[in-house]
Amino acid sequence: MATISTALRNFKEPTKEQQTQIGFSLPQSGPLDGSEQGTAADDIERMDINAVLSMGQQGEEDSYAGKLYLMAPFLCFTSLDRRSVRFTLPLSTIRRVERLNARAGIYALSLSLWNGLKIIVQLTSLRPTADLFCSLLRDALKVELQRGQMKLCKPFAKTCYSEFLLASDSDASSSSRLEHEREDGSIIEQEKKPDGEGGHERTYLGGLGLKFRFPGDPKKLREASKVKLWTSYLKTHGRNLTLLRYPQCTRLVQVGLPNRLRGEMWETLSGSIYLRFSHPNYYVQLLKDNEGRTSTSTEDIEKDLHRSLPEYAGYQSEEGIGALRRVLQAYSFKNPELGYCQAMNILAAAILIYMSEEQAFWLLEVLCDRLLPGYYAPSMHGTLLDQRVFESLVQRTLPIIHEHFQSVDVQLSVASLPWFLSLHATVFSCIKLSPAYLSFRYINSMPMIFAFRIMDCFFCMGPKVLFQVGLAILKINGDKLLAIQDDGQFLNLMRDYFASLAESAHPKSSDPRARAITKFQELLLVSFREFSGITEDLIHSERKRFRNEIIHSIESFSKRSAIRNLRTLGQFSKDQAGLIYDALYKAMCIVPPPSTHQNVQADLLVTTANGEGVEEKPETRIELKTFRYFLSEIATWARDEKIVSNGFQQRVDREVAEHEFIDRLFFFWDTSCKGALSFQDLVNGLDGVMFNGLMENIEWFFNLHDKNKDGYLTKDEVLVLSETWLFIFRFEVGDAYLGAISRFMTNAFEYGDALLPENQDSDVKESEGGGSPPPHVSSNQPYLNLPTFRMVVLADEILESFFETDMSASFRLQPLPEMELPVSSSGLLGDIWSTIATDSNKKIFNMFTDELGKTIGKHQVIHRPSIGRYTKLEEPKARESLLTPSMRRSASKSSLNSASASPSVGLTSSSTLSVDSLAISSSSTSTPPPPPPAKDTATPVSPVADSERGPLPVVQPAMLERTPFAIDDVGSDSDDDEEDDEEEDDDEEEDDLEDDDRVMDEVDAFLEAHDSGLSEADKAVAKDLLKAEPMK
């Protein structure tokens, strides 16, 4: 793994708003291609309001109380339990909204949809709120009208099988439909062929199954009666874009969707249909735009095309393979960062049996981006996270099994990982390996059917289904699981179980109906009955709990493998290489390589394009900008550090320095001339300087400035070299270095001139003293060679000591505490980027204290020298207040003090706030530092900080990594009323969630008792509304 990805840093907790969107299967807001969202979200009006939903046709369904959401361009509703009833309507399907003339005090709207469906929502919030909602709704509808979306509904509906189903049903000649269909729903290709236009043209989309048949025995699957049930449901409850989900819908899904409808229902239930609706032609265009493009993903895809449900007839033909290729490639073009992950081929192959390429493409998009976030990403962090969550849920719900697994050291994920990755689809292909299965090849398609039924539930009820089914599998096999001793037995047991799914769950029962229940039915029953407590909310909060842990372990894993993959460590130890990696990683996080989005992939593309088939291993490389940051973490002169003390705090403000020298170093280390440096390049580069002795350093420095590598510096280069010194020494105290440099220049030119070859020397007079070069030697000719340079350098004590120790020592590998994610993962910092937010808060805080400091005359800023050798000599007073003697010593000492117990770690480490906080520790417990600092500052600290508690606690989380200090204590002691304190906030949130849950449970109980959650009176009102006439 030669690539280093900081993508995980973007692995965020979904916001509340996103969660709501997810709840309604809405597309993520924001433009499809833009990586950043939020721009669109800002100008979209959002509002929610309490409401009671009733169907337009009397008697169809009960009325349900819930919440209506306007999230343009959608209108959504969910019942209070967030389960029973739900709809997501694109505003463009709404043709008419009327205020109903009803009893006084009742505010109700009647919505007519484009296909004639009518629903009534009674807004039960206060009048002004309802008015506001209505006006927002009106505006949003207008926008949709102007966008021309309304016109699109009808043509779009033609692509949906449900419309065809209903149309042919109302024809009363339902036989016309059946004429063309086999029992399983596939099309009978007959005389239609000859004249192309013959008969009716198929406008609805469908999958390979139409041609290659659908797996499974249609009789056993009871296709016909399922179709009948769905026909009547869809007629009254809307379909495709306008589907209203009542409990009946979920029930019907749970018994398995009929083949013909399955594809469309998947896209409707998962919400991918909204994407297809709003992006007509996108899929075709995407393929066209990327035609002929290859990448690692496309290569990987090729490998797996013939390895995806190979036993299905459709994938033994070029037609099926082609469709699979296009869908997978299209997705990899759309999301190059994710690209292609094995398991996606199986999913894509599965869904292509039931839906067209375009439908499958959008469904895949929803799957990878929303339903299974991070599952297929290069780091597979989503998978790992959910494995962790699953384990925790097992511990919670099946503690005995969990305990047993722990005691015999069996890892749950050896079995459960594939369940999640393939939505339980590969489970059934792994059955094929079992001997039991081999002898029953005729049930070939049977496992696939089971997988599809689980997918039905998954798309309908969301990712929690995976957890529920997983738990049910374990529970059902509980007794046997308690007997297993190792991973292998565990897997065997699971395999045997899956192979038996078609068998009766109660073979010995005397009741024939009980005997008819298969193990698969039992599995679903247990999943949804006994694990109904596994809610999306619970999963969400569990994910939150383990997110940091997972990120942490993935990052440290990739760090280890990055180090392992180094061709050479040079003279570094593994730990030191780790520190270099940390600095690199941090630099990449802070200064992401340009076009982050494309970066990794672009790299891959470049290599494949240039290397013509002989792909180089993709390698992460950083560009100059990132390198500058990287170097600033390591080389003391590559950063500008200001030590600011303002009487309240003392901190180090660090900025990345920019200088030609740093750029020069970048290109010097870029030995393969790629214009970018890999981790290996950085290690090599540092290796080339950090362990050098005097002579090597002089040579290194010389070579660095010898641009054409001819062994000579030109006069210009001598000047540049001197300038480099000026840069390195820019913050040194006193003018010792200045003197040294000017002496060097004098000497260099003197010797240089003296050593010039005769012919050039002829008209040269001995130039005395002045640094100005003789005019006749053109400035870019070879001038000073290494021995001369060395001689000149060694003539100067200061320069000598610079090369002897200081230069190498100015590269320091130190642990970077900031990169650690907080260990306490109790919901804190769920959003990693909150550090950004708090960063700016920190700045505000710093500015504030600076201002205060200025007013009380305590503000002072000192640049920290890069070398620091001569600190003692100058301005002793200023220094005394800054550096304790021990610090001074170690600062000038040669140091490769990686993680060593050097007392200066705090000072030299990159923490933005100096450890020197001790200097202002008020009356806190810490022992005072050796040189007692300005005592007078101590007193004002607490009160002032106290009065300004606003920003303070905000700062706190971001500072967790560094040593606590007095002011923080003040802040954190009294943070109870902070609205911004992350930790608090999250805790509360969790409490809230739990409270919510409790409330919801009660509501559930209530609902069960009262069915729709409405009092009789309410029901009467709702009934009345059905008859109500529109106002005006």
Added chain:
Amino acid sequence: MADSASGSSADKSVQVKLVLLGEAAVGKSSVVLRFVSNEFQANKEPTIGAAFLTQKCRLEDRVLRYEIWDTAGQERFHSLAPMYYRNAQAAVVVYDITKASSLDKAKSWVKELQRQANPNIVIALAGNKLDLVQSSSAAQSGSTSEAEDEADDATATPGETPGTPEDGSESLRQVPREEAQAYATEAGLLFFEISAKTGEGVVDIFTEIAKKIPIEHILASSRGAAGRPGAAGARAGNAEGVNLDESAKPKDACNC
């Protein structure tokens, strides 16, 4: 189905945990399938996570029970690998001799195993798809196992011929046998060129590994995580005349 009872100690069989690693589509699963049920399927689905199979082998008077973990090859599954190779006593790292990059990947697996896995793990390097580079007069063999280990002189693998480099349709070959062999020797690995399709050399891998495994140690430390035997060279004694009871093999395929 007899498995869960068979546990560990009962019979004389020694359990050996073996893991297969290597780039995607090099044929890991095919190799296992060949070994376990002596068949070949042209289009095997990619492995997701890992698959688990078992196969018994007879080695002299002893029965060896291989617990085989066949892992997924795609790079992004890499981070899951430690879950499967922990406690493994043997590893087969597979590459595809018609694909140069797959050897690089194999090398990096070896490196990782040598650093992270059980220190006494026996590693075999296997170049698969030998059938693709053999001329149609395929009958020849290339499964040498010479010089794999200083302590192990066992070259008595049945059906072996001297490893003459095959000519024929060499054009497909991207990894020269010598190169891989040299690397294997240097890294102290068993080395084979095999074909899961024809079956050539597949069983040899497992035989040779069986010979090299410090069985006594595994027995001594009974099963499980604790036993990290010290010396691998200890068992040179049983190296000669050792043979797998091949005829018995395909039928008692794992079953479990």
